[in-house]
Amino acid sequence: MKHPTAELFWKIVGTPELPELGQGPRAGVTALKRLQGQLDEVLAGSGTGEEDRALLRAVAFLYHDHHDAAHDIVQDLSDADGSLLHGILHRREPDYWNAKYWFRRFVAHPAHIALGRRIPSLVTGTTGAAAAKEITRPGAFDPFAFVDAVEAAARRPADDPESLWLRTVQHAEFEEIVAHLLS
Numbered sequence: 001m002k003h004p005t006a007e008l009f010w011k012i013v014g015t016p017e018l019p020e021l022g023q024g025p026r027a028g029v030t031a032l033k034r035l036q037g038q039l040d041e042v043l044a045g046s047g048t049g050e051e052d053r054a055l056l057r058a059v060a061f062l063y064h065d066h067h068d069a070a071h072d073i074v075q076d077l078s079d080a081d082g083s084l085l086h087g088i089l090h091r092r093e094p095d096y097w098n099a100k101y102w103f104r105r106f107v108a109h110p111a112h113i114a115l116g117r118r119i120p121s122l123v124t125g126t127t128g129a130a131a132a133k134e135i136t137r138p139g140a141f142d143p144f145a146f147v148d149a150v151e152a153a154a155r156r157p158a159d160d161p162e163s164l165w166l167r168t169v170q171h172a173e174f175e176e177i178v179a180h181l182l183s
Contacts, residue, residue, distance in 0.1 A: 003182035005046040010178070012038045013060045018167040019174075020158075021150045022094055024065035032066045051077075052181045058085050059177055067092070080106035084177065087143065088170075096151050103143040111176040116141035118172055128165035135169070 012035070016028045030038070039060055043053045054073050061070040067089060074086045087102035116136050123132050135145045146169070153163040 008042045018171045029064040111180040112141040114176045
């Protein structure tokens with residue numbers, strides 16, 4: 001069952017354009033102070049603990065290309081959730097080696113398990129089919145293979161269909177993290 005706060009969260013955090021695989025910035029993001037105020041209002045009634053609310057803020061900040069603010073939240077967290085977000089942050093910098101370092105700090109994060117099940121539904125025609133096989137070996141989402149795919153995409157044009165598909169996967173990753181933090 002979807003947490004009622006998830007819908008409110010995505011009404012605030014959703015953007016017309018999916019986040020870049022890299023840092024951005026892109027048009028359509030909300031200024032940090034405004035985003036903080038909107039999140040405070042929604043998360044106050046979420047029933048989640050203080051650390052999960054902080055992690056949800058980090059997700060929102062990272063989604064809106066506020067990397068420094070997201071990093072301030074996750075830099076001292078060594079649990080699986082903090083390490084996951086820290087890894088995504090460094091993947092988007094791009095600092096691929098450091099991203100993999102943070103992904104090595106946990107095994108089979110629940111958000112990545114859910115994402116692994118979801119990836120086949122994200123494939124449209126031939127777009128993403130080969131990449132889906134690469135990033136879900138042997139069936140579960142492989143964050144290391146995803147880092148490699150993002151690094152390869154950085155050498156292609158931004159409008160490359162495979163790169164755009166990887167952005168869809170990254171968005172789904174954010175959605176699964178939010179669902180996990182609100183569960």
